[in-house]
Amino acid sequence: MPEGPEIHRMANKLAKALEGKKLQHVSFFYSPIMDQEILFLNQEVEYVRAKSKALLISVGDNVLYSHNQLYGRWTVNLKTTELKPTGRTLRLELGTDKHVARLWSATDIMLLEPWMLSGHPYLSKLGPDVADIHTETSAIFGQLHEERFRRRQLCHLLLDQSFLAGVGNYLRSEILFDAQLSPFMKLSELSEIQISNLAHSVKKITLRAYTQKGVTVPAELYESLKSTGLTRREARHFVFTRDGEPCWKCGFEISHKRVSGRRLDFCISCQEVA
Numbered sequence: 001m002p003e004g005p006e007i008h009r010m011a012n013k014l015a016k017a018l019e020g021k022k023l024q025h026v027s028f029f030y031s032p033i034m035d036q037e038i039l040f041l042n043q044e045v046e047y048v049r050a051k052s053k054a055l056l057i058s059v060g061d062n063v064l065y066s067h068n069q070l071y072g073r074w075t076v077n078l079k080t081t082e083l084k085p086t087g088r089t090l091r092l093e094l095g096t097d098k099h100v101a102r103l104w105s106a107t108d109i110m111l112l113e114p115w116m117l118s119g120h121p122y123l124s125k126l127g128p129d130v131a132d133i134h135t136e137t138s139a140i141f142g143q144l145h146e147e148r149f150r151r152r153q154l155c156h157l158l159l160d161q162s163f164l165a166g167v168g169n170y171l172r173s174e175i176l177f178d179a180q181l182s183p184f185m186k187l188s189e190l191s192e193i194q195i196s197n198l199a200h201s202v203k204k205i206t207l208r209a210y211t212q213k214g215v216t217v218p219a220e221l222y223e224s225l226k227s228t229g230l231t232r233r234e235a236r237h238f239v240f241t242r243d244g245e246p247c248w249k250c251g252f253e254i255s256h257k258r259v260s261g262r263r264l265d266f267c268i269s270c271q272e273v274a
Contacts, residue, residue, distance in 0.1 A: 001070050004052060004131030004166020005210035010074050011050035017076045017099035018045040023059065025095030030109050039111065052126050052165035063112045067122065072106025126165040130206045140164065140199040155183035155259050164202060173240040173265045174216040175205045182273045183266055239265040
């Protein structure tokens, strides 16, 4: 599933193609919104925004809400680009004079009036959006000091979107590695120094993933690893999907566990996992 950085990058790409432009072509193929194209046709796109793992497109008096979940994907092409077979199901098309934005395979799509956003069952429960450049580290500190989260293990807590929105499997593993914290510690067991380290790691790793297109190791290390013949997948993370491989920092073997059916990777040595 795409995480916060990927959705925010996609929102920026869509915004460049759509914002301030009039929609000359609109097609909805997803049954819950089918036959409502008239609401968007010949209307100007006011904004495109990411909110955690959801994407919002405001047009006229309505907002198109979509959540990619596991299989959804947005694409943007020039109007003249010939489409190639994708194996995906086309859900909708939004076309300007130059570009066409398409949403494929998603199943969580709806049209909302602006006042409905604050009460939406997903949007209304989100914590601070860690991939939003306007989210300050102080907001993350605030969540880390909330009493209702203190009894939770970090490995579970970081995936709770009401705690910090936009964190998924790879960010969780990489953030905890950067903060040098065991995934199995409870928030209440952290010292103030560890809480500070975690807050800064959340911001640093998420921003790095956003600017480096999903790569969470520093750019210099990434290029060095790639120069040895490693693929992007092999070089992009410190621990995630690297189980059985040596830690880039200490050389200890990276460990892997399934926690509530979700992948979790960590270094027993660097993160002092008991």
